[in-house]
Amino acid sequence: MDVMSTTFLPVLVSLDELDPQDEEDIVLDEFLGGLAVGYASGPPYQGLVTWRDLRQIRLHPHDLRRYAFESLTKWTAEVQVDGRPPVLMVSFGGWESSAVLLDEFWERMAAQVPGELVIGVPARDVVMVTGSGSPLGVEKVRRAVDRMFFAGSRGLLSRDLLVWRRGWEIWRHYPPHPH
Known part of the structure; x- marks a missing residue:
């Protein structure tokens, strides 16, 4: 994952659908009920960002969240x-x-x-x-x-x-x- 050519998108994730091990590996933020916010990298936005991914690209979780929500906000018109x-x-x-x-x-x-x-x-x-x-x-x-x-x-x-x-x-x- 090359942070310079990657964009991030915040996505809703069902905690009920995740394997407990995945739940520990994936960067997740609480949302509501059984939902959390995960972060997909892309394009094509198919996989969720893990803590290991963040270490590899040397990206702080705060920056991941900021980049993802900036991308989402840019796409609001869509x-x-x-x-x-x-x-x-x-x-x-x-x-x-x-x-x-x-x-x-x-x-x-x-x-x-x-x-x-x-x-x-x-x-x-x-x-x-x-x-x-x-x-x-x-x-x-x-x-x-x-x-x-x-x-x-x-x-x-x-x-x-x-x-x-x-x-x-x-x-x-x-x-x-x-x-």
Whole structure:
């Protein structure tokens, strides 16, 4: 890995999907519930950065985080919202779950849904958006998340719905999925 030609992207990772040994080897930061933030190097952004990688390229974890979030912020314009209410879909080139980490984007989105902004992020490449004031939207997101976990899709992240309150929280007002 050549740090001069490499860019980094912060990505959501399910701690449930990681082998305990991987969890110790990979650079991870706490996020929410069973999710953590890992860092993919790329392009092509396929593997997660390990502590060994950082030692080899002599990069401090603080700098890794800074570079990754700078890259993500530069790509903010690439995030698109598709669909029609009551459920919208985030499109971000296969890294839709990374868009969850763009606070400014969600601040703007919050004004576009009825009630509080609620999302489902069942997989790395799926983010569904609705509002707490839309029972139909919430139900559609909940069912879609459940279907993805039932089907055993690749890159699964979270069964929980998240609510935006100037930062993400697990949404407790809706019955959580029985794990």
